Amino acid sequence: MRKQIPLLAATSRALAMLEAVIEDGGASSVSALARKHDVPVATAHRQVATLVSEGFLAPTGGGRHIAGPRLRAILARVDDKQLVTNVAAPLLHRLAARTGAVVQLGTFENDMVTYRIKTGEGANSLFTKVDMQLEAYCSGIGKVLLAHLPQAQRDAYLAGGPFVALTETTITDPADLAHELEQVAKAGYAEDRGEIDPAISCVAVPIRRPDGSVPAAISVSRLRGKGGMKTDAVLAALHTTAAEIEKSCFSS
Known part of the structure; x- marks a missing residue:
């Protein structure tokens, strides 16, 4: 039987953080979200920094973030x-x-x-x-x-x-x-x-x-x-x- 393709755990965790930030709507800081979702604070900051650099998130000040231009552009193409x-x-x-x-x-x-x-x-x-x-x-x-x-x-x-x-x-x-x-x-x-x-x-x-x-x-x-x-x-x-x-x- 063909073996299941292995998943990339780091990608899964980064996507989970992206979802958490979007659901939060920019109300909470990265540190607060990390504690809420039981993610090491340093890891959460690295995940968010990567997502910002790729345009999926955008900072709004005070450690808070919202959907970035790349993510909004993708969503605009979803019909x-x-x-x-x-x-x-x-x-x-x-x-x-x-x-x-x-x-x-x-x-x-x-x-x-x-x-x-x-x-x-x-x-x-x-x-x-x-x-x-x-x-x-x-x-x-x-x-x-x-x-x-x-x-x-x-x-x-x-x-x-x-x-x-x-x-x-x-x-x-x-x-x-x-x-x-x-x-x-x-x-x-x-x-x-x-x-x-x-x-x-x-x-x-x-x-x-x-x-x-x-x-x-x-x-x-x-x-x-x-x-x-x-x-x-x-x-x-x-x-x-x-x-x-x-x-x-x-x-x-």
């Missing part, structure tokens, strides 16, 4: 929406095969839904495309994302209409849309009842971070009249897949 997309792709391919429908993943930017994944039987028959942006108020994914915005941001969206009718069932009245979004937030899923295209039915659920915020949503769509949606079964499959994505992305 958890793209992380969710990458993790979700094989799971959504599997969900599409299981349901025999089109499965999509979308995120919310600039009051629009950005479609990041589209897969499954009949995908070419739906007008959406990967990287396409569409209005949020008239789709299942969009309603899920709107329903889980912070209240002030949701209110600003609702006040920013008008909401143009794309079909006979599109919700265009801000008060009606507000009520719809409240119901979506309570139920944990949204339906598109031919609101963006009269030929399409859709059910969508959120992908949640541990703090409850929603960076993305996934949906199952099918042309109306093609086998029905069987909402309960579709929802169960969607929620199971969403939980798998959340576990892979956000579990520590």
